[in-house]
Amino acid sequence: MSEEETLAIPLVGKEPDGTERSVRSHVPSVVTGSEATRQIRDLARRRREAEAKLQQHLRAVQATPKAPEPGT
Numbered sequence: 001m002s003e004e005e006t007l008a009i010p011l012v013g014k015e016p017d018g019t020e021r022s023v024r025s026h027v028p029s030v031v032t033g034s035e036a037t038r039q040i041r042d043l044a045r046r047r048r049e050a051e052a053k054l055q056q057h058l059r060a061v062q063a064t065p066k067a068p069e070p071g072t
Contacts, residue, residue, distance in 0.1 A: 031039060
């Protein structure tokens with residue numbers, strides 16, 4: 001089940017008188033304005049950091065000499 005499907009399932013609670021009510025009153029589906037900009041910038045920053053970390057690991061692997069394989 002995807003996150004979107006999970007959010008679409010209404011949560012139901014019981015009132016003291018026994019009637020059912022929706023627990024989740026509002027789930028924003030689209031973030032707009034400055035919050036959206038902040039999220040996009042945060043995502044871009046995390047991607048840059050991940051790319052830099054990957055490049056660092058690749059350089060470290062390339063710099064280490066290969067050990068001879070056993071039996072050769």
